[in-house]
Amino acid sequence: MSFSGKVALITGAAGTIGSGAVRAFLDRGAKVIAVSRSQSSLDKLAQTLRDYNTPTDNLIPYVADVGKDEDLGRLAAEIKAEKYPVPDHVVSCSGPWWHLPELQEISVEKFREVMVSNFESHFFIYRNFAPFVLDKSGATYTLVTGGIGEGGTASLVSLTQNAQYGLAKVAIHETRAKAVRFNELRISFRIETDANWDKMVKAGQVHEGEAKHAASREFGPVFTAIASAEATDQKGNVIYVNSRAKAAELEEKYL
Numbered sequence: 001m002s003f004s005g006k007v008a009l010i011t012g013a014a015g016t017i018g019s020g021a022v023r024a025f026l027d028r029g030a031k032v033i034a035v036s037r038s039q040s041s042l043d044k045l046a047q048t049l050r051d052y053n054t055p056t057d058n059l060i061p062y063v064a065d066v067g068k069d070e071d072l073g074r075l076a077a078e079i080k081a082e083k084y085p086v087p088d089h090v091v092s093c094s095g096p097w098w099h100l101p102e103l104q105e106i107s108v109e110k111f112r113e114v115m116v117s118n119f120e121s122h123f124f125i126y127r128n129f130a131p132f133v134l135d136k137s138g139a140t141y142t143l144v145t146g147g148i149g150e151g152g153t154a155s156l157v158s159l160t161q162n163a164q165y166g167l168a169k170v171a172i173h174e175t176r177a178k179a180v181r182f183n184e185l186r187i188s189f190r191i192e193t194d195a196n197w198d199k200m201v202k203a204g205q206v207h208e209g210e211a212k213h214a215a216s217r218e219f220g221p222v223f224t225a226i227a228s229a230e231a232t233d234q235k236g237n238v239i240y241v242n243s244r245a246k247a248a249e250l251e252e253k254y255l
């Protein structure tokens, strides 16, 4: 499906998951507002996109910290002022993997840092950008989470993912009568940056087509599949993607 004339706003755009989403929307003709805290990360993103043959004419890099409501408020105000195009699709993605000890060993300072990057950011993204898509026909909002929250095995990362599940649950309830198709995308398999994946393949550490391990560029089309006009049944869902086969199933069904 072509996304020509459509606009995607993607946070965590320079990260592993977000950059795959950026590529998938650009490859299908959308304009992409790509949000990252750092200009150099955005420059690197643009270079990586070009290295793998994705044109960047429709890429709109935007420097903002998703952990700061005021930064996102600035972008929202600039969209309202028509400095940037109004999004049709929002991808809410934030938070790296944190290597953390057990809860009792985590300082209050670290707790707050992880909560901001993994959880509060998603609330800030929602409150600033959901208003653009709530009543827009054909619009989607995808909140990215991970499956590690289903068990308690990853300390505060598990905890913040449960907070993300809660946010998605409330948003699903509150958008049920709205035009937007809000979904939680719960990823439960390992995705690598494109460069890392290629290095690992070369070193024989992974193999092309592995069931539970993929490159960012291979996963990205899951986002356009969900956002596709064909995916009318993907509204108010938790979309579980735990393997390459499941990702391919979504792509085959909707793209």
Ligand SMILES: NC(=O)c1ccc[n+]([C@@H]2O[C@H](COP(=O)([O-])OP(=O)(O)OC[C@H]3O[C@@H](n4cnc5c(N)ncnc54)[C@H](OP(=O)(O)O)[C@@H]3O)[C@@H](O)[C@H]2O)c1
Binding pocket: 011, 012, 013, 014, 015, 016, 017, 018, 035, 036, 037, 038, 041, 064, 065, 066, 067, 093, 094, 095, 096, 097, 113, 116, 117, 118, 121, 144, 145, 146, 147, 187, 188, 189, 190, 191, 192
């Ligand atoms: N990769 C996987 O295998 C995988 C699997 C399952 C679920 N997920 C989920 O997907 C989401 C993104 O993961 P990812 O693999 O793309 O992570 P990543 O490559 O480490 O990227 C993390 C993103 O979070 C942003 N971020 C916001 N606040 C941050 C902070 N305080 N410290 C560091 N980064 C911060 C970064 O944005 P800046 O550009 O501003 O630095 C960056 O784009 C997470 O919710 C993760 O749980 C990932």
